[in-house]
Amino acid sequence: MTFRYLPMTEEDRKEMLSVLGIQSVEELFDDIPDSVQYKQRLQIPEALAEPALVRHMASLAGQNYSYDQYTSFLGAGAYEHYIPSVVNHIISRSEFYTAYTPYQPEMSQGELQAIFEFQTMICELTGMDVANSSMYDGPTALAEAAALATAVSRKKKVLVSRGVHPEAREIIRTQSGGLGFEVVEIPCKGGVTDLERLSEEAGPDTAAVLIQSPNFFGNLEDLEKVEPIAHAQKGLFIVSANPVSLGLIKPPGEYGADIVVGDAQPLGIPVQYGGPHCGYFAVTKKLMRKVPGRIVGQTVDENGKRGFVLTLQAREQHIRREKATSNICSNQALNALGAAVWMTALGKQGLQEIARLNLEKAHYARERLSRISGVQPVYDQPFFNEFVLKSDRPVAEVNKELLKHGMIGGYDLGRDDPEMEGMMLLAVTEMRTQEDIEKLARVWEGVS
Secondary structure, eight states: OOSTTSOOOHHHHHHHHHHHTOSOGGGGGTTSOGGGSOOSOOSOOOOOOHHHHHHHHHHHHTTSOOTTTSEEOOOTTOOOOOOOHHHHHHHTSHHHHTOOOOOOGGGOHHHHHHHHHHHHHHHHHHTOSEEOSOBSOHHHHHHHHHHHHHHHHOOOEEEEETTSOHHHHHHHHHHHHHHTOEEEEEOEETTEEOHHHHHHHOOTTEEEEEEESSOTTSBOOOHHHHHHHHHTTTOEEEEEOOGGGGGTSOOGGGGTOSEEEEEOTTTTOOOGGGOOOOEEEEEOGGGGGGOSSOOEEEEEOTTSOEEEEEOSSOGGGGTOGGGSSOSOOOOOHHHHHHHHHHHHHHHHHHHHHHHHHHHHHHHHHHHHHTTSTTEEESOOSOBSSEEEEEESSOHHHHHHHHHHTTEEOOEEGGGTOGGGTTEEEEEOOTTOOHHHHHHHHHHHHHHO
């Protein structure tokens, strides 16, 4: 066989053509007009033998800048955190690794219980009543929250802070086109949502107010002041939160949030070049029947034995298109399991300790880097593990020099907003040491 991973032999091909009564595979496409057929050869390389292909792919992979070789100060939505070895051990077990949607509870108790534990931990972190079994990622979860708000309220305007991650805002705008709701972006002032503008825009036609805290710039939003604005005209209050930060700060549920979403990537999921991630989605009890995705519930069987089942939604809910609460019908159960194992391994004290280290190291780094000539902090706000600095040198130039010294620099905010040219968003997690921060400062001083 030419391609040993393909099960069809030449004899199989001939037998198939014979049964169909044709001479070649091309005859299968005779019904397609010649005018729309592509008759040329595709401009792709010739097939490689397996050893050559392995070498080629290894060479391509080697061009990536990995956290294994580089010290990273890049965050902007994906973060390098400590992951106990037990996390990978558990999620690599075949009963979890190959599990499909647990529609048959009698065959899926382990998977169902794992999801139930994830839901329970998310509720404890966020201060909410009910959480689903996960979404694709944080931005997807936020867009689904906006859709839920418009469906429940029957209103068509959603206010989104520009402190929300720009990629999440883009996804919300994309989804709004299909669902027919209006997205109004509220500017930031001093690195946080402009509450005066938010109050002006909020009205009887507002379905929801969407806030991210810590926001894209790392700053903590004043949720206590946002809540009455969101609820004044019976809109929903939706908060996107970094779950690690909830190890220290007051959860959004205690500020009156109706929906709390976020990306569970910081909870034991490797950055892995951008995905897959895992979104969490938590609501008040009032909204639990409107939650997209799946929910696992705890019950007892006829013998009084504890058991777990998918609940509150029939299977048809996931596939009935325009009548469904959402067209998302899958989840990231394996990553959700990883997040649950991570939280279990660390425990409450461990999560609080990691959150505290993020806070303290980020504040130390900001103070140290601000002493560099030509570098100054941009915002004077409480922040968690990310902050913005402005440099008199182009961010791309600084990052290029950092790479030469084995470091991945921060995110260039000028990529999203020309007015933020020269500003860098840096992330400092518990993985960064004082030596790492000092090395970053020395190299940056050389550039400046």
